[in-house]
Amino acid sequence: MxxxxxxxxxxxxxxxxxxxxxxxxxxxxxxxxxxxxxxxxxxxxxxxxxxxxxxxxxxxxxxxxxxxxxxxxxxxxxxxxxxxxxxxxxxxxxxxxxxxxxxxxxxxxxxxxxxxxxxxxxxxxxxxxxxxxxxxxxxxxxxxxxxxxxxxxxxxxxxxxxxxxxxxxxxxxxxxxxxxxxxxxxxxxxxxxxxxxxxxxxxxxxxxxxxxxxxxxxxxxxxxxxxxxxxxxxRCDLDARTAALIGGHASRPVAGLIRLNPAFLAEQDRAAAIHALRLLLAAAGGLQMPPDTERTASLLDGLTEGTVRRATLARALVDARRDGVFLLREARGLPEPMRATDGLIWDGRYRIALQDGDGAVSIRAGGGEGFVAEALPPDVPESLARAALATGPIAIPSGKNVALVPLVAPFARFLPGFDLESAGALAELAGASPVPQPPMPPVPPFVPGKDIGRP
Ligand SMILES: Nc1ncnc2c1ncn2[C@@H]1O[C@H](COP(=O)(O)OP(=O)(O)OP(=O)(O)O)[C@@H](O)[C@H]1O
The missing domain is CATH 3.40.50.620 (HUPs)
Known part of the structure; x- marks a missing residue:
């Protein structure tokens, strides 16, 4: 204290x-x-x-x-x-x-x-x-x-x-x-x-x-x-429940495609389900700011009731199928081809790492080369996998000196200690680097009102 x-x-x-x-x-x-x-x-x-x-x-x-x-x-x-x-x-x-x-x-x-x-x-x-x-x-x-x-x-x-x-x-x-x-x-x-x-x-x-x-x-x-x-x-409590939902229901069949089990829509913990959906949408769309709670809640209701099959929110395309709800970056507004520089953030979703300084490498949308449809799980539509891959970056020329490192968009810049568990679950989902251990507990070290360090 x-x-x-x-x-x-x-x-x-x-x-x-x-x-x-x-x-x-x-x-x-x-x-x-x-x-x-x-x-x-x-x-x-x-x-x-x-x-x-x-x-x-x-x-x-x-x-x-x-x-x-x-x-x-x-x-x-x-x-x-x-x-x-x-x-x-x-x-x-x-x-x-x-x-x-x-x-x-x-x-x-x-x-x-x-x-x-x-x-x-x-x-x-x-x-x-x-x-x-x-x-x-x-x-x-x-x-x-x-x-x-x-x-x-x-x-x-x-x-x-x-x-x-x-x-x-x-x-x-x-x-x-x-x-x-x-x-x-x-x-x-x-x-x-x-x-x-x-x-x-x-x-x-x-x-x-x-x-x-x-x-x-x-x-x-x-x-x-x-x-x-x-x-x-x-907030820490919601974070833990949200992380559990993401870990339990979300998977990544191919880069850029998130699949939610149908059971996600039957989740009883509505607050955590809405929050998980907000974070997943921001991650798929590459946005720092998740969509607001109200719009996400009505999207979740529409998906649960079956009245919404396809929607876009926060730059993410939502496609509901019998085998799950799929989220991916919408194809509109992707970055124009650009020259790569070390540390460049591409579309909020990838960091470009150049090993030998800033060589003549360019980055553009259109990943998915060499995609083998047979490798997809049977319950993942090939068209969605292709669409998701096409919104990913490719480096030209590709080679050992350039790496496209996935980021967890809503937390790539600032990750408050309150949100560590959900950020960790999203990082695992995206194949991003794990969140490092924080130097101190995520909640404030004092209980306000009891002892507040009066002068
Ligand atoms: N120009 C700066 N250079 C370095 N650190 C800064 C600067 N401005 C703010 N900070 C850091 O951010 C903290 C909060 O910033 P804030 O603007 O509230 O403080 P301040 O009024 O500039 O100064 P202080 O907090 O020292 O009284 C500071 O205590 C300091 O650690």
Missing amino acids: LTLEAEPDRDARVFFDIDLCKTDFSGGAVVAISGGGDSTALLVLANDFFCTHWPDAKLVAVTVDHALRPASRDEALKVGAFCAGLGIAHHIQVWEGPKPQSGLLAAAREARYRLLADVARAEGVGMVLTGHTSDDQAETVTMRRERGVAMGGEERGLAGMAPATLFDGDVWIVRPLLGARREALRALLRERKIGWIEDPTNEDHAYERPRVRSAIDEKGFVSAMRAAGEAAHK
Whole structure:
């Protein structure tokens, strides 16, 4: 349980849950430090913790310069000087290139994680620590409540930020301070006479978060944290039931074709069946965002009652036959032929891996060469197998230096720790790499309302 009173093992307790699992810590971590109070406290605590428990592990600090404000470069340099004082290596990663006119915050966030993960990989460490606090969590949950719960229009979004999220399939974003109060962290810095940078946008009421921040009182905080804790537990429970349904009913007769047993339609656990169908549709269609719950529920009803035989949703074609329900990428809107580059994501469903740099390889839709119909199980229609294969990628020229690695579309970029089991079931189904072990448990390490780390 996390309380930040003055006590000698405070640092160890902040990292208690990670310490329990120990996974990957031997390889060290990147600390994402903006120079704000929370991430400065994070760096100080991580440094204490590493010195005591992991003296040989690497600790590297990274500041992303978004190049959106004139002062950002100087701020990053100041953070560098602070890190040098602690004897910690520091990198500045600049977000280069043109910035989008709309959706700037989301694009900046995506770029930030990409740049942080780049350093983690280059340094050979498997996790990036961020300074999100319980106050950030309460704000996130309050915003989602006010917006009528984003993320698919149901309760899952109220779980807020996961303690650990897998980014791009290989780097864990870990939030060790999710149980800590912002004020308590600042008190710690004041006690140690360490300053921090106040970001003016944190006070700018033109943005939603600062507005919500100033409106949340203690009662609102406790209510949001309680809602988050309950939603996280429910979400993990739904995740496990969903994974069981996918594992029990879905198969992949050929690449790109998902078959659901007819028994799936008779499933009693309606919430898990709807959620499984949402994830399977997104996986088949190559979309990060699954279709919404309502539309998926009415598709499931139509399939169960036999009133829907063929439909498209979320770029996926749904074809119901006597022997099962088949899902595949619809043939419309496939990517145009393109030159392959290492790491390129193709149609949200495949990552292109080039062994010898970016050679003259092109990628286009039209897989299925050498397909032998006789190898198909008898209950799988040949026409659907051919159609599914034709929506897959082929590399020209094909060869040893290019690999087409299947991805689990809805979780390829961000996989929150709440959804690990269903992601694992989808990965197995798609023949994708297994999901690596998380460094900490998927649910928050505290029960909100009981002990919430008051300053
Ligand atoms: N420019 C950045 N460079 C590195 N890490 C960042 C940057 N911006 C945010 N982060 C990471 O993401 C976390 C949450 O970001 P958020 O925008 O809520 O924080 P902040 O207001 O910039 O600063 P802080 O959380 O340090 O008070 C930070 O604690 C930090 O770990």
